[in-house]
Amino acid sequence: MTPTLKITQLCKRFGGIVVADAIDLEIHSGDILGLIGPNGAGKSTLFNLISGVYPSDSGEVCLMGQRLNGQSITSRAQSGISRTWQHMRLFQSLSVLDNLVVASRFYEAESLVTLFFQSAKIKKLQEEKAERALQILQRMELKHLCDWAIGDLTFGQQKLMGLARALMNEGQLLLLDEPMAGVEGQSYDMMKEVVRQEARGGRAICVVEHNISFVKDLCSSAVFMFAGKILERGRVEDLLASKTLEALYFGAQTDGTAAVEDTL
Ligand SMILES: Nc1ncnc2c1ncn2[C@@H]1O[C@H](COP(=O)(O)OP(=O)(O)O)[C@@H](O)[C@H]1O
Ligand SMILES: [Mg+2]
Numbered sequence: 001m002t003p004t005l006k007i008t009q010l011c012k013r014f015g016g017i018v019v020a021d022a023i024d025l026e027i028h029s030g031d032i033l034g035l036i037g038p039n040g041a042g043k044s045t046l047f048n049l050i051s052g053v054y055p056s057d058s059g060e061v062c063l064m065g066q067r068l069n070g071q072s073i074t075s076r077a078q079s080g081i082s083r084t085w086q087h088m089r090l091f092q093s094l095s096v097l098d099n100l101v102v103a104s105r106f107y108e109a110e111s112l113v114t115l116f117f118q119s120a121k122i123k124k125l126q127e128e129k130a131e132r133a134l135q136i137l138q139r140m141e142l143k144h145l146c147d148w149a150i151g152d153l154t155f156g157q158q159k160l161m162g163l164a165r166a167l168m169n170e171g172q173l174l175l176l177d178e179p180m181a182g183v184e185g186q187s188y189d190m191m192k193e194v195v196r197q198e199a200r201g202g203r204a205i206c207v208v209e210h211n212i213s214f215v216k217d218l219c220s221s222a223v224f225m226f227a228g229k230i231l232e233r234g235r236v237e238d239l240l241a242s243k244t245l246e247a248l249y250f251g252a253q254t255d256g257t258a259a260v261e262d263t264l
Helices: 043-051 073-079 096-108 112-117 119-139 155-167 185-200 212-218 236-240 243-254
Strands: 005-014 017-027 032-036 058-063 081-083 173-177 204-208 221-226 229-235
Touching (some): 017 043, 017 204, 032 043, 032 185, 043 073, 155 185, 185 204, 204 212, 221 236, 221 243, 229 236
Parallel strands (some): 032 204, 032 221, 081 173
Antiparallel strands (some): 221 229
């Protein structure tokens, strides 16, 4: 089966620092792959290279067998890459519903001609987007807050909104950058359930997370990144038992050099 995402020998430097060092990775439809590693390992940078925020220096990113190198962030989103951001990047002054409707414009490439001359078509598109947004909000039990400003939501609800915005794109690949950081209670359970449902629905998901309970509950396999390299990969239980991880990741927790929010 063609992998949803296939990365081959992906490399990136920032000045003298190698942040992606010959990364090879495959994610298939229905997978939830955990991406773990200490702060500064290169996890968010890898997401930025996949989604087109930065160009890579060398190597390949393929989505459903199509090479994406050289494509912009917008065209990669339209090809089916959907992501959340470590720092949510929501529009604080816009309503919950408008944050979702506005986000989806980015995914659908409306042309200026359409915008100016086909107002009936635009109205219909807007209604469809609002309908989709309301369905997602309902799934997350946020529909009753659809007119609220983002700034009035709890932190956990705002993190759910980050995921909701990504789900406005129906693409095959979903990249989640620390979705659980600072999230607890009801929002925590909801986040877990929605991510699980999305994988069941066929998306390929990669999740960067320091919350090891979350990774253990959701991910069948994981990779461990350190200094721009994937050092270990395999089943989550095997990875968590690895001496390399213990020394470079959990060791770093105990002397306080990594912000890990949960333990085994
Ligand atoms: N735009 C950038 N310019 C220069 N250095 C960067 C940039 N983005 C990230 N880095 C560096 O790349 C390394 C990896 O960062 P990052 O991918 O954010 O790590 P992680 O998400 O694993 O905590 C860090 O040393 C960081 O300072
Ligand atoms: Mg990061």
